[in-house]
Amino acid sequence: MTMRWFRRGAVATALVLWLVLAGCDTVDPGSETVVLFVNVEDQLGEDLRFSFEADNAQVGQPFTVAAAQRIDLGPFLNQQGFSKAEVIAATVESATVGVRFPIQARTNFMQQAVLQVTATGLSATTVATQSSFPDSREAALSVQSSQSITGFVTRSDFGVQLVLTPATLLPGEDYELTATLRIRIEVEGV
Known part of the structure; x- marks a missing residue:
């Protein structure tokens, strides 16, 4: 009776160990990586905000x-x-x-939007673009998923900027836009 429980326990332990190890990608023998995902927000849990005046x-x-x-991923990590x-x-x-404001504006006021990451001493790097927008309050951008932003996320002055080309503008209005980013981060495992 004891031997049968031992075998079941050994099989269960081996299965759990296999499932835990299967969740890690191996970079090289003796080293593992862990993949994390983070939705970038400010300290209050809000989306990133961009403001400009139509007259400018x-x-x-x-x-x-x-x-x-600015974005600091240190606390998340x-x-x-x-x-x-x-x-x-x-x-x-x-x-x-x-688009948050003006209330009557939709994303199709933009002819093109280019989302870039920034940090002091590094060239602004394009991570997403779009040149066709729906008549809605929010639109997905086409992501350049192979573009590395490793050098940016490790900096304390990691920032984001939009290069906008408006198709139309409401004169005299203040615009407030938001952006969301989901970042995939690989870290050295134990």
């Missing part, structure tokens, strides 16, 4: 507007038991842009 922009002319917030020093790869999985 021109229809058909691209201009750049930076997010009001620490909660997961990792640090920025352990990040080995990062890419954007998905991105959206939305």
